[in-house]
């Protein structure tokens with residue numbers, strides 16, 4: 001029943017025409033919209049989309065202050081934005097970045113996984129799966145312009161991209177640090193990391209919950225390029241141009257060849273994966289670990 005509710009809500013959100021999104025920001029054009037002539041902006045307050053139709057490129061900026069945690073709303077709006085871009089033949093590539101200074105994304109929203117109902121957990125997890133599947137198999141060239149710290153779910157978003165550019169700032173670490181929270185990265189998080197850095201590096205990184213600072217992130221291959229902070233966007237655009245020089249059909253089929261087997265593993269057992277998540281996240285010991293971790297984050301300021 002919980003699964004049906006979750007699926008229904010997500011389906012309703014996905015099917016909702018863009019213009020009727022409650023938070024939709026009307027399209028703006030031109031320099032005032034944040035770019036040069038012809039740059040159009042649309043999206044929702046939490047997921048901004050700037051498009052440059054002439055270049056065929058869009059920029060998705062996560063804007064969920066203070067830390068760009070991936071709430072249910074963010075996940076849903078992200079999927080809708082991506083779907084809209086994919087359905088518009090004008091666009092061939094998208095850059096994913098953050099509008100929150102110093103933070104790419106703090107990962108999954110811990111408050112969505114703590115002290116909520118089973119139905120909520122199921123709905124939330126289906127939305128996490130959906131975003132991963134959409135990004136991982138996107139026909140668009142997807143480049144991550146990582147302009148801030150990127151733990152756990154934030155790292156996962158980057159790993160689904162075709163190429164990762166990280167800003168060179170020692171504070172901007174990246175990795176799947178789930179074990180530090182007393183939780184476990186699911187098998188498809190693990191697969192995404194293994195496909196990027198190889199088995200041994202992934203095993204060590206996952207067990208130790210490693211967060212790699214830029215130089216080390218480049219060395220192990222969790223990112224492809226490290227550039228000065230003020231060049232992240234221009235570097236991402238240069239990389240995009242290179243990827244867009246390849247004929248779409250050949251690149252897309254090759255991407256699918258490389259990624260579909262991994263994605264299919266989740267597609268074939270989505271409901272079982274949700275059930276597993278429900279059982280895991282509902283355990284008293286896991287709820288306690290998450291509460292302790294959240295309290296620690298909240299007390300940091302005091």
Ligand SMILES: CCCCC/C=C/C(=O)SCCNC(=O)CCNC(=O)[C@H](O)C(C)(C)COP(=O)(O)OP(=O)(O)OC[C@H]1O[C@@H](n2cnc3c(N)ncnc32)[C@H](O)[C@@H]1OP(=O)(O)O
Pocket residue numbers: 066067069103105106107108109110111149151152153154177178181183184185186277280281294297298299300301
């Ligand atoms: C089977 C289960 C699998 C589950 C897989 C899980 C995947 C995940 O992604 S779990 C999330 C993992 N994320 C993290 O470990 C990051 C936690 N956050 C941080 O380390 C820091 O917040 C920071 C480095 C991202 C930013 O530091 P700073 O700028 O100093 O900001 P604060 O720490 O003061 O945080 C501000 C505010 O935001 C709240 N918050 C931080 N992260 C999250 C989060 N992931 N979810 C929800 N809320 C988060 C933090 O508690 C503060 O709240 P207030 O005190 O109420 O302002």
